[in-house]
Amino acid sequence: MKTLLVGEHDNKTLREATAKALSCAVSLGGEVDVVIAGRGCRAVAEQAAQLSGVAKVLLADADAYEHILAEPLAALIVSLAAPYDAILAPSTSSGRNILPRVAALLDVMQISDVSRVLAPDTFERPIYAGNVIETVRTTDKKKVITVRTTAFPRAAGGGTAPVEPIPAVANPGTSQFESEELHASARAELTSARIVISGGRALQSRENFTKYIEPIADKLGAAIGASRAAVDAGYAPNDWQVGQTGKIVAPDLYIAAGISGAIQHLAGIKDAKVIVAINKDPDAPIFHVADYGLVADLYTALPEMAAELAKSNA
Amino acid sequence: MKILLPVKRVVDANVHVRVKADGSGVDLSGVKMSINPFDEIAVEEATRLKEKGSATEIVCVSIGPAEATEVLRNAFAIGADRGQLVIAEGDLEPLAVAKILKAVIKKENPQLVILGKQAIDYDNDQTGQMLAGLLGWPQATCASNVTIEGDQVHVTREVDGGHQTVRLRLPAIITCDLRLNTPRFAALPSIMKAKKKPIERKSAGSYGVDLKPRLQVLKLAEPPNRKAGIKVKSVTELLDKLRNEAGVI
Numbered sequence: 001m002k003t004l005l006v007g008e009h010d011n012k013t014l015r016e017a018t019a020k021a022l023s024c025a026v027s028l029g030g031e032v033d034v035v036i037a038g039r040g041c042r043a044v045a046e047q048a049a050q051l052s053g054v055a056k057v058l059l060a061d062a063d064a065y066e067h068i069l070a071e072p073l074a075a076l077i078v079s080l081a082a083p084y085d086a087i088l089a090p091s092t093s094s095g096r097n098i099l100p101r102v103a104a105l106l107d108v109m110q111i112s113d114v115s116r117v118l119a120p121d122t123f124e125r126p127i128y129a130g131n132v133i134e135t136v137r138t139t140d141k142k143k144v145i146t147v148r149t150t151a152f153p154r155a156a157g158g159g160t161a162p163v164e165p166i167p168a169v170a171n172p173g174t175s176q177f178e179s180e181e182l183h184a185s186a187r188a189e190l191t192s193a194r195i196v197i198s199g200g201r202a203l204q205s206r207e208n209f210t211k212y213i214e215p216i217a218d219k220l221g222a223a224i225g226a227s228r229a230a231v232d233a234g235y236a237p238n239d240w241q242v243g244q245t246g247k248i249v250a251p252d253l254y255i256a257a258g259i260s261g262a263i264q265h266l267a268g269i270k271d272a273k274v275i276v277a278i279n280k281d282p283d284a285p286i287f288h289v290a291d292y293g294l295v296a297d298l299y300t301a302l303p304e305m306a307a308e309l310a311k312s313n314a
Numbered sequence: 315m316k317i318l319l320p321v322k323r324v325v326d327a328n329v330h331v332r333v334k335a336d337g338s339g340v341d342l343s344g345v346k347m348s349i350n351p352f353d354e355i356a357v358e359e360a361t362r363l364k365e366k367g368s369a370t371e372i373v374c375v376s377i378g379p380a381e382a383t384e385v386l387r388n389a390f391a392i393g394a395d396r397g398q399l400v401i402a403e404g405d406l407e408p409l410a411v412a413k414i415l416k417a418v419i420k421k422e423n424p425q426l427v428i429l430g431k432q433a434i435d436y437d438n439d440q441t442g443q444m445l446a447g448l449l450g451w452p453q454a455t456c457a458s459n460v461t462i463e464g465d466q467v468h469v470t471r472e473v474d475g476g477h478q479t480v481r482l483r484l485p486a487i488i489t490c491d492l493r494l495n496t497p498r499f500a501a502l503p504s505i506m507k508a509k510k511k512p513i514e515r516k517s518a519g520s521y522g523v524d525l526k527p528r529l530q531v532l533k534l535a536e537p538p539n540r541k542a543g544i545k546v547k548s549v550t551e552l553l554d555k556l557r558n559e560a561g562v563i
Contacts, residue, residue, distance in 0.1 A: 067478070070446075070455075071452055074447060092474050093456060093471075094473070096439050096443075097443065097453075097455045100443035100444045100447070101444065101453065102447070103440070104409060104444035105448075108528070109407050109408070109409045110408075110409075110438070110444075128331045128437070129437065130537065131536065132331060132333055132340060132534050132535070132537075133534070133537050135532040135533040135534070136531055138528060138530075174451065174482060175452040175482050175483070176481045177479075177481075178480060180473075180476065180478040181476045181477045182475045191474075220563060228492070238458070238493060239472070239476055253556065253563065273560075273562065274560045275540070276552065287542060288540075289542065292543055292544060292545075292546050293542070293544070294545070294546050294552050296549075301549055305553065308550065
């Protein structure tokens with residue numbers, strides 16, 4: 001058994017999703033190599049080499065890989081596939097973009113969003129917006145898998161794997177990067193934060209997210225999320241959306257403020273350790289899953305919470 | 315320019331699905347079925363491209379049971395011109411679906427294929443990317459904006475951390491995210507007209523591609539339910555519980 005894990009990064013830093021997907025890769029048994037493809041990304045390869053459980057890091061450093069486009073990345077991964085029994089990537093927007101293309105080129109049926117490994121060929125994965133857990137066994141000789149990273153612990157550090165530069169392969173050249181707009185944020189990342197506070201449509205505006213949600217996030221060191229309704233209404237950016245069609249989170253503490261609790265939202269938070277709901281509607285479905293429910297108007301409860309947290313921090 | 319739209323018939327988004335008692339599948343008897351919501355966004359986008367003059371013909375394809383005719387009619391009512399129904403027994407995996415679509419595309423020669431980023435039943439998020447791989451075409455997943463310019467298409471994609479814009483050389487594959495557009499409500503005259511638009515029927519087996527499932531479904535189960543906890547009376551009590559009972563802050 002030999003596994004290739006596709007590392008996820010921004011050419012500077014290895015994302016935590018890789019360390020979590022590595023735990024899934026290790027649980028398949030056998031050696032795990034990590035491939036880091038990017039431009040000027042040697043530092044990322046060195047970070048990957050320090051993860052415990054990595055046998056070798058393959059570093060493909062070339063202009064074509066700078067923006068992690070699916071066409072050149074898939075071509076590279078397919079060229080590396082021969083000696084591997086399994087190819088894994090975290091189920092992030094990048095992994096979900098690239099890996100099915102790889103699977104098709106290898107004539108393999110991908111197993112998406114694996115949340116548990118039962119045997120090296122048998123897996124659990126959520127379907128129907130997380131309302132059903134499917135157990136599947138693959139008959140493909142080679143496995144192609146995306147990993148639901150919230151379901152796996154972060155692999156430890158302390159590794160000293162060698163970094164081996166590998167050449168780029170021919171770029172299909174059918175796609176070009178034009179631009180990107182990334183939200184620079186000093187805040188914890190939504191999918192790996194220990195605490196998440198999310199706002200719903202009840203927030204009524206982008207300004208109210210700033211005024212009511214941010215002070216609490218600042219005091220708790222929390223990441224900020226939003227319901228789909230709040231994102232659709234333009235109160236919060238799209239990448240804050242928590243739920244089955246947005247980000248899946250599993251923090252120690254999830255605070256839902258003014259979120260009623262649509263099925264697809266609950267599917268994205270059900271692995272949180274503790275859920276707090278603040279909502280003025282006592283019948284809101286969110287209270288059925290909340291460990292602690294506070295029936296209150298968020299416009300009074302949130303400032304009060306911020307004030308109390310400020311007091312205890314002082 | 316011709317656009318091809320693969321559309322899937324799925325359990326309606328508002329249905330709370332139940333697993334059969336023996337874990338062999340999801341109980342679909344008497345359950346409302348609809349066009350996959352992400353595919354409906356694709357139909358709307360193709361229709362807008364045609365209204366803007368970027369596209370000349372919209373062909374939709376559904377692979378599924380005979381009842382999938384309904385989702386083709388939904389697509390017609392929004393703006394698709396004609397349809398193909400590929401009759402298949404049971405669920406086909408995305409790899410098999412992509413192989414059938416490739417065969418359809420070889421015959422239809424569209425310049426653009428637009429489909430949902432995932433179907434809301436199996437949540438695979440694979441078909442578009444697999445199809446792009448099989449055809450050797452470029453792909454843009456999770457689109458939130460699409461602009462055609464000559465033989466190229468500019469697509470803004472929703473990615474972790476924000477947006478990315480890419481330029482693809484046509485022919486290309488695009489998968490839609492939620493915020494690409496809001497599908498229109500079809501007006502009655504459009505629904506009436508939709509009944510007259512032509513549907514060509516074929517069987518999945520007639521394409522000569524390998525449809526055998528690669529994954530064996532061993533079991534379906536409902537995840538353990540979270541239980542409702544307690545109601546607290548005040549912010550002070552809430553913070554006290556979080557500190558001293560749950561120990562999370």
